[in-house]
Amino acid sequence: MIGFQIIGDVLDVETIATRPSVVVTRNLQRRYGGGRWRKLKGTAIVRFGDGTIRMAEIHWFEAHGLGRTDLKSKRMIR
Numbered sequence: 001m002i003g004f005q006i007i008g009d010v011l012d013v014e015t016i017a018t019r020p021s022v023v024v025t026r027n028l029q030r031r032y033g034g035g036r037w038r039k040l041k042g043t044a045i046v047r048f049g050d051g052t053i054r055m056a057e058i059h060w061f062e063a064h065g066l067g068r069t070d071l072k073s074k075r076m077i078r
Contacts, residue, residue, distance in 0.1 A: 004046045004073050013042040028061055035063030043077060
């Protein structure tokens, strides 16, 4: 459980780290499998566990064929 749900599309997607800069690459490969792991960030409208709906900056890891993993809400926008 990540504590929030993304509503709609993720906007302003930006790569913030690629291998070898992704520090947790070894853990990601063990948990989800091999791949070219990248850390990305973007903004999206999210619904939190308490029902609050806000625009937030989210960070996640992604590898080709595996999709988004380990989503985290970093800060509220507006």
